[in-house]
Amino acid sequence: DQQVKQNSPSLSVQEGRISILNCDYTNSMFDYFLWYKKYPAEGPTFLISISSIKDKNEDGRFTVFLNKSAKHLSLHIVPSQPGDSAVYFCAASARGNNQGGKLIFGQGTELSVKP
Amino acid sequence: NAGVMQNPRHLVRRRGQEARLRCSPMKGHSHVYWYRQLPEEGLKFMVYLQKENIIDESGMPKERFSAEFPKEGPSILRIQQVVRGDSAAYFCASSHVPDTQYFGPGTRLTVL
Numbered sequence: 415d416q417q418v419k420q421n422s423p424s425l426s427v428q429e430g431r432i433s434i435l436n437c438d439y440t441n442s443m444f445d446y447f448l449w450y451k452k453y454p455a456e457g458p459t460f461l462i463s464i465s466s467i468k469d470k471n472e473d474g475r476f477t478v479f480l481n482k483s484a485k486h487l488s489l490h491i492v493p494s495q496p497g498d499s500a501v502y503f504c505a506a507s508a509r510g511n512n513q514g515g516k517l518i519f520g521q522g523t524e525l526s527v528k529p
Numbered sequence: 530n531a532g533v534m535q536n537p538r539h540l541v542r543r544r545g546q547e548a549r550l551r552c553s554p555m556k557g558h559s560h561v562y563w564y565r566q567l568p569e570e571g572l573k574f575m576v577y578l579q580k581e582n583i584i585d586e587s588g589m590p591k592e593r594f595s596a597e598f599p600k601e602g603p604s605i606l607r608i609q610q611v612v613r614g615d616s617a618a619y620f621c622a623s624s625h626v627p628d629t630q631y632f633g634p635g636t637r638l639t640v641l
Contacts, residue, residue, distance in 0.1 A: 448629065457533070457620050457632035458572070503571060507627075515560060515627035516585055519571040 417441045418506050420520035429529050433491040437504030437520055440485065444506040448517070449478060449489045452501045461502075462489070494527045501525070531556065533623050533633035534603075541639045548608040548615070550636045554623030561604045562630055563596060566618045578604060611640045 419438045427433045435449075445466040450458035464471040464478045464487070471478050477490045491498055504520040534553040542548050554561050559580055564572040577585040578598035589596065593611075598604040608615055618637050622630035 446628075450632070455635075455637075457535075457634045460629055460631060463629055505572075509627055515562065515624055515630060516574050516577055516587075517562070517564075517572075517622075517630060518574065519564075521571045 416521075417444075418504055418518045418520040420502075420504055420523045422523050423521070424524045424526070426526045426528060427494045429496055429527055430493045433489075433494045433498065433525055433527065435489045435491075435502050435504075435523050435525065437487050437489075438485060439487075439506050441506070441508065441518075442485070443508040444518075446507045446509050447478070447480060447487050448505045448507075449476075450503045450505060451498075452503060452522070458503060491525075494525075496527050496529050499525055499527050533621055533631055535619075535621050535633035535636050537636060538634060539637050539639070541641065542611050543641050544612055545610050548611050548638055550606040550608075550619050550621075550638070552604040552606070552621030552623075552633060554604070554621075555631055558623035558625050558631075560624045560627060561598050562622045562624075563604075563606050564620045564622065564632075566620065566635075568617070572620060575606075608638075611638075613640045616640045 448463040449461045452458045462473050462476045480487045501522045501524045503522045505517040561578045563575040566572045574588040576589050576596045593609045595607045618635045620635045622632045624630045
């Protein structure tokens with residue numbers, strides 16, 4: 415049962431343009447969502463998060479949008495840079511459901527930003 | 530401020546041997562989580578620990594796997610009698626409260 419899904423395994427974007435990575439979830443108890451970036455042979459690096467009480471959170475070039483009714487979130491990167499090329503994971507947790515911090519991850523989307 | 534430390538980075542074991550993976554959380558963090566990433570898959574939750582307590586082990590295989598986070602020292606993930614299917618990258622994460630988790634570089638376990 416895949417509770418968090420990233421349906422696009424890969425995405426290619428031109429440098430300077432916007433990258434949009436998408437994530438869908440099925441569990442309505444999820445109340446905290448995170449995006450991580452991962453390079454090969456390294457651990458995931460935290461990028462940005464959003465609580466379910468918000469619909470948008472912005473940090474520099476990264477913005478996360480949450481649509482609770484559609485159970486959908488997206489990560490926007492603008493402008494995209496070649497150094498952004500990596501695998502991006504969406505993750506969710508149900509903090510308010512006594513689930514502690516257990517994160518459920520999507521399968522990842524490999525972003526390639528071409529110069 | 531050092532990040533999450535994991536060692537060893539690479540571990541090779543023969544079938545039937547034991548594997549011990551260590552994780553030192555970020556300074557000030559008392560919550561530790563272990564995840565496993567099998568080839569071509571996403572990260573899967575294994576266990577969540579606080580000092581001396583296992584909070585959630587719902588993702589741990591029932592046999593051969595155990596985890597601890599003692600009062601002093603690193604958290605240990607122990608795999609007894611390893612099999613080829615245990616070959617994976619094992620990641621540890623830590624947090625100050627059950628909130629944003631920061632990950633270590635991982636231990637890549639290869640079972641021959």
